Amino acid sequence: xxxxxxxxxxxxxxQCPVVDDVSLTVSRGEFVGLLGxxxxxxxxxxxxxxxxxxxxxxxxxxxxxxxxRARAAAFLPQGREIAWPxxxxxxxxxxxxxxxxxxxxxxxxxxxxxxxxxTAFRQRRATELSGGEQARVLIARALAQxxxxxxxxxxxxxxxxxxxxxxxxxxxxxxxxxxxxVAAIHDLGLAARHCSRLLLxxxxxxxxxxxxxxxxxDAALAEVFGIKGFHxxxxxxxxxxxxxxxx
Ligand SMILES: Nc1ncnc2c1ncn2[C@@H]1O[C@H](COP(=O)(O)OP(=O)(O)OP(=O)(O)O)[C@@H](O)[C@H]1O
Numbered sequence: 001x002x003x004x005x006x007x008x009x010x011x012x013x014x015q016c017p018v019v020d021d022v023s024l025t026v027s028r029g030e031f032v033g034l035l036g037x038x039x040x041x042x043x044x045x046x047x048x049x050x051x052x053x054x055x056x057x058x059x060x061x062x063x064x065x066x067x068x069r070a071r072a073a074a075f076l077p078q079g080r081e082i083a084w085p086x087x088x089x090x091x092x093x094x095x096x097x098x099x100x101x102x103x104x105x106x107x108x109x110x111x112x113x114x115x116x117x118x119t120a121f122r123q124r125r126a127t128e129l130s131g132g133e134q135a136r137v138l139i140a141r142a143l144a145q146x147x148x149x150x151x152x153x154x155x156x157x158x159x160x161x162x163x164x165x166x167x168x169x170x171x172x173x174x175x176x177x178x179x180x181x182v183a184a185i186h187d188l189g190l191a192a193r194h195c196s197r198l199l200l201x202x203x204x205x206x207x208x209x210x211x212x213x214x215x216x217x218d219a220a221l222a223e224v225f226g227i228k229g230f231h232x233x234x235x236x237x238x239x240x241x242x243x244x245x246x247x
Contacts, residue, residue: 001028003149003180004049004073008057011041011048011204018044019055020204026149026182031175033191034184035215036201037225042184043078045201046151050075061149070098074145076152078184080135082126088137089113089122095144112144115170117163132159139167143174150174152183156190168194188229192216192240200224212238222246 004026011019018041026032034042048055050073051062061073074095082091089104092112096102103109104122113119116136121129126137135158142150150171156164164187171181172194182199185191191198191212198215200208202224208215213231221229226247232239 002026002060003028004182005060006049006057007059009045009048009059010056011044011053012056013044018204019048021057022201022204022206023057024199024206024209026180028148028178028180029175029196030180031172031194031196032180032182033195033198033212034182034201035186035188035191035198040201040224041204042201043153044204046075046153046182046184050151067098070145070147072147073149073151074142074147076139076142076150076155078153078157080131080138080158082134082137085125085127087122088118088124088126088129088140091126091137092118092122092140092144095141095146098145106144108144108146111146112140115143115173116140117166132163135159136163136167139170143170147179149180150182152181154184154186156183156185156187164190172196188216188225188242189240192231192238212240216240 002025007023009022010017036042047053049059061069093102093104093109096106113122116139118140139155156167168190174181198212200215208220221227227242228244228246230241230243
């Protein structure tokens, strides 16, 4: 079942298209990594798809009324600032708002806290956590929304290795449970290891779309990122490591 459909989506900042004629679909069961260099258009693509930026073309999400959209897709923005000194459980419960009251005793809040390893933090004041802990709380808020689709902008940025792997595993589990996840990710090794599909964005255009091994080719790495990488298959799954510059 299709959770997101983009047809010829174009987002302009000024005159310049920063998302250029992108068409794709995302289905249940997919954990999609959105890759591309700084400024490639990943955030603009996510925001355009959600209707948070004006766009030409069509997005199945952007055309929904706000409440239906909030029940269809959760969004984790790139910014990680928590402004209100509320408890972790109250903040995570805000993810339940599209479904009615934001109740900290809602089982969905417990599930989100547990998935992100935050149960012991639930009574802590969110503004008094470390940067990485706050980032995990914001992921938990998006998980508590329990939507068919999760769009996450650099969810593992600033997390320690355990939290990065835990978060990638949570997203892969969500996909295995029948949700869809699209996450902008700069760590190509984590993306290659955990995502079922990668989208490669270069100067606003979708230049590759497929399984990690087919997207992270030597030619694409050189052309898009200016790097070379090392791949291998291990008993624990695929390993990809960026190795050096080519320009
Ligand atoms: N508010 C803005 N006004 C004008 N141009 C913008 C604005 N925000 C972003 N841009 C430009 O749009 C392009 C795409 O930016 P976007 O934030 O989508 O990239 P990104 O792939 O998410 O990058 P990063 O990996 O650095 O987060 C960039 O060239 C950027 O300079």
